[in-house]
Amino acid sequence: MTEDDPVNVIPARMVNEFVYCPRLFYLEFVDRLFAENDDVAQGRHTHRRVDQPGGDLDELPAHPAIRARSVWLSSESLGLAARIDMVQGDGDSVLPVDYKKGVAPAEGVWPSDEVQVGVQVLLLRDHGYRCDRAAVWYEGGRERRYVEVGDALTARVLELAAEMRVVASAARAPLPLISSPKCPRCSLVGLCLPDETNARLARSQLPPRRIVPRDPDHRPLYITEPGAFVGVSRGRVEVTRDKEKLESVRLIDVSQVSVFGRVQVSTQALTEFFARDIPVFYFSYGGWLNGSATGLPAKNVELRRRQVTASADFASRAAVRMVEGKIRNSRTLLRRNGRGDVRLVVAQLAELVGAAGRAVRTAELLGIEGTAARLYFSQFNAMLRAAPPDGLPVFDFAGRNRRPPRDPVNALLSFCYSLLTKDLLGVLLGVGFDPYQGVYHRPRFGRPALALDLAEEFRPLVADSVVVTVLNNGELTAADFLSRAGGVQLTPEGRRTVLRAYERRLDQEVTHPEFKYRISYRRVMDVQARVLAAYLLGELPDYVPFVTR
Ligand code: SF4
Known part of the structure; x- marks a missing residue:
């Protein structure tokens, strides 16, 4: 089984999200929503080295000094899967190590991290390795904390996995957390609208906090010069005409591209735009919207199904x-x-x-x-x-x-x-x-x-x-x-x-x-x-x- 198989297993990362917030788990796992925020970017930075696969897991117990990085394991019997940042020898057993960007709590590890590494230990055992504990590396405080995985944590992980399956099979996401301090740090806060939804449902008497961004921080790009050519080079959108540079903007600053009349967009540029969910809109010279080009269709099947089946009323x-x-x-x-x-x-x-x-x-x-x-x-x-x-x-x-x-x-x-x-x-x-x-x-x-x-x-x-x-x-x-x-x-x-x-x-x-x-x-x-x-x-x-x- 590979990471790309249709999901009949739940990734360990999703167990972590579920413990943080069941709605976050649903939005990411079922609706496949993703949004970048500072925490997500920092997390990617923390993982930059361990995300490069390397080392041989089978050699570890015999050679404790050897480390395997970015190890993908899954188990149909457990219904779980994980990409483990690093596995190293630990006496006659193996030790999974998970990398986190933040700082450790006063004692032990954060609850969501505990269950995530618990999944990793269960998977290693399921693959025949002896594994009694895991470690979490907190990049913020640069310290390693250990988690012993005994019967209680094993039972908790399996119980959570069963709960997640029930939530994932529901037709809609669980309701948002109420006035939670977790929301301002959540990468999906702008998509989830927790306080706004709770206010409309009268679940909270408090006024909504302004935790959604006031304004998206990237902007549309308009190309109105007839004969212009749009290309992409070194992370920038380059607009030229007859070799003269008309405009150059960073790809990460562009939310959408609109071209008017006789403007060419290169295939390479379109490929980059699609990979970054940047739509391209084609206008006639006179300003009539003729069409658009986007990447693959949206993955939110349930929303489109409800759109079609919404009753006339x-x-x-x-x-x-x-x-x-x-x-x-x-x-x-x-x-x-x-x-x-x-x-x-x-x-x-x-x-x-x-x-x-x-x-x-x-x-x-x-x-x-x-x-x-x-x-x-x-x-x-x-x-x-x-x-x-x-x-x-x-x-x-x-x-x-x-x-x-x-x-x-x-x-x-x-x-x-x-x-x-x-x-x-x-x-x-x-x-x-x-x-x-x-x-x-x-x-x-x-x-x-x-x-x-x-x-x-x-x-x-x-x-x-x-x-x-x-x-x-x-x-x-x-x-x-x-x-x-x-x-x-x-x-x-x-x-x-x-x-x-x-x-x-x-x-x-x-x-x-x-x-x-x-x-x-x-x-x-x-x-x-x-x-x-x-x-x-x-x-x-x-x-x-x-x-x-
Ligand atoms: S914003 Fe809050 S309620 Fe919404 S998914 Fe994130 S943590 Fe959950």
């Missing part, structure tokens, strides 16, 4: 909340930015929020959303500056049109909606969704229906807000638009201006209305996608859209 409840969120956020944007008397439309939008909440059929919801959109766009002009300074052009908006947009404001709206769809598509793929299976927008060939669903609440907050800002701040002039065949589109320079404004908006922090901590819009998108996943998996009773006041 279950899905439509989420759809109702999304439309409510969109209308409420449209109303807020108009109320804050509308010049002149927009009170009537603001009041009508408030009524439509209530009507959407009472809708029971999708057709009804579509009608309400359509009416709200018509009302909102009838006042969109009221949010644009009527008399820009210094002779800047007046941008007029007489109603929504698209494919192709026939005026600059519609061209901007369409472009920003494409960017938003692109970002939500990336977020949904990262969470493990099938982005083509929507809960509100009907599935149609090639349409990322779920990304469009989730975009509803963000359209006013992100896309419309960017359009209003760039026009009112005079960041664009008439020269930033091109008219072609009855359609209007941005010039490359105009597009770069909008991309900068769009990224600024995503970086902007806002107080989360429910959790009360500061968080960037970029991060809010990820949180909302995870809340939707928790709802579809039955962990949360409702989908709550992100709305601002």
